[in-house]
Amino acid sequence: MIERTLFSSDHQAFRDSFRKFIDKEIAPFHADWEDQGYVAREVWNKAGENGFLGMSMPEQYGGSEADKLYSVIQFEEVARAGCTGIGFSLHSEIVAPYILHYGTPEQKAKYLPKLATGEMIGAIAMSEPAAGSDLQGIKTTAIEQPDGSYLLNGSKTFITNGWHADLVIVVAKTNPAAGGKGTSLMLVERGMPGFSVGKRLKKVGMKAQDTSELFFDNVRLGPEHLLGGKAHENRGFICLMEQLPWERLQIAISAVASAQAAIDWTVDYVKERKVFGAPVASFQNTRFTLAELQTEVQVAQVFVDKCCELICQDKLDTATASMAKYWTTDLQCKVMDECVQLFGGYGYMWEYPIARAYADARVQRIYGGTNEIMKEVITRAMGLAAK
Ligand SMILES: Cc1cc2nc3c(=O)[nH]c(=O)nc-3n(C[C@H](O)[C@H](O)[C@H](O)COP(=O)(O)OP(=O)(O)OC[C@H]3O[C@@H](n4cnc5c(N)ncnc54)[C@H](O)[C@@H]3O)c2cc1C
Structure with a gap:
């Protein structure tokens, strides 16, 4: 290694x-x-x-x-x-x-x-029921009023920490006619009149993570709730884009660590579990499968470590971070699937960490920008923009 x-x-x-x-x-x-x-x-x-x-x-x-x-x-x-x-x-x-x-x-x-x-828990609310990948299509608005305040209206969904959150950065249109160029980031606090938290969403995995809907019904926000003040009004998209490399790399980092943990659990298990009088590890299929997975995770680790080095130097570009996010999360899901298989029926039992890890992994290819969107970003950097 x-x-x-x-x-x-x-x-x-x-x-x-x-x-x-x-x-x-x-x-x-x-x-x-x-x-x-x-x-x-x-x-x-x-x-x-x-x-x-x-x-x-x-x-x-x-x-x-x-x-x-x-x-x-x-x-x-x-x-x-x-x-x-x-x-x-x-x-x-x-x-x-x-x-x-x-x-x-x-x-x-x-x-x-x-x-x-930890007195305040933070969340960020971009996604809406009808707009996830296509963030420019969000409908939530924060319209400035004659007294300088903003009225926030709309709803968000799939928001991580949404149920616990005391502070939510809400992506909203301050100039709806200007598309992405009319977007701002609003600071919304728990308990503000008109702000309500919907139900905690029941998920396939990550079951201890509170993921919620949020609703905004004429929430009146003073100008101090516009992130960055007037200087950042309508610059929300630029801010979101600037933060993407680090946000996507975070997902890649956890994908590789999680995949490595799954391999480690599986190595332990196949040495112990006996079938036809011999450990599962004695079958060539088991050993070759684990050798292949370990090779790919090793390759991923080296790539992600290089990305970590680059982010520390502020040199990680969005396309490279997107490569890391898409490739490592695809790999994570592949590793989980193969490892569950090597656990046999026990791999499908919730009390086994591998079963939970299998369920938890799936969303990594979806949130933080789906892996299809990652490929769009990569192709743009290659000069292959879609018409
Ligand atoms: C557990 C969980 C936690 C989340 N946490 C947050 C959070 O904290 N804050 C937040 O704002 N959001 C959060 N999200 C939302 C997440 O970011 C979105 O689900 C994601 O961006 C995809 O959007 P969507 O669900 O609307 O799918 P859609 O955009 O409807 O996509 C549907 C399918 O179409 C594909 N697709 C879309 N556009 C293209 C294209 N141009 N080319 C090819 N294929 C395309 C997608 O890849 C996908 O396969 C979370 C989601 C989950 C499940």
Whole structure:
């Protein structure tokens, strides 16, 4: 196996401490959280107390100015443990960065420290019942009123952390006639009149992750709820595009870690499980299948590590991140399928981590931009734009 060279000894020490946190505060409860459909609110506060939320944020906003590799470790460890209910990555490495990069000083001071402690949980709401891939087709509007406030109307669906969220970045049209160029990011807080959270959606996998519908009925937002203020009005799409490489790489990182964990569980299982008087591992089919999967995951790991290096240097382009997202998540699903097969009937039983990982993996090819959209992005970078 190719030795990974990304991480320093400080990173390794952090990995150990975060792994202990998962083992103590998350893993023992995760099955119960799957049954109830959401993780306990307290785990967010505990993560905040331990400095695990918003780590890459500046110290003045409650973070520790940690480089992105600390977040990479968090994504890997959550994936390795199969604790997919935990929405820290979206909160810390998608929601908080939007506020840091585009927010006004007042917005940063108001929200970032609370996101870092877990007092506030963050979500981002782009998708709508009739617009997912085609984000320019969203119908939610935030129309400016004569007094400078905005009236927000519309609905969102499939929103990760949506049920727990205290702060939602809502993508809305501030100038509906201008298409994508009339889009802004609005900051909506739990409890605002007219803002309601719909039901938690029942999913095929990631059952402990609260994924919800959100409704906005004449929610009145003061100008301080426009992310970045007037300077960023109608620039929402540009902000979304700028953040895509990191958001897509996050999915790829977890895909590879999850696939590697599945191979490790399967290697252990096939050595133990006896069929026709011999371990399943003794069959050439088993060994060759695992050799092929391990080879592909190794290739994926090297590619993703290179992407991690590039993102730390601000050099990762959207097309390369899209390659990483599509290829590793396709691979993750292939690995899960093959590993379930090697577990036999037990691989289909929910109490086995491989069964959960199989179900959890499927959405990775859908959210964060579907893998078909990733291929569109790649072809555009190749000069092959569709007519
Ligand atoms: C568990 C989960 C969590 C999610 N979390 C969030 C979240 O936190 N925030 C958020 O905003 N959204 C979230 N989403 C939504 C997710 O990003 C969308 O589901 C995704 O972008 C696809 O959009 P859609 O479901 O509308 O599918 P559609 O856009 O309707 O796509 C249907 C099919 O058409 C294909 N297709 C679409 N356009 C093209 C094209 N140009 N060329 C070829 N094929 C195409 C798609 O690839 C897909 O196969 C989440 C979804 C899930 C399931």
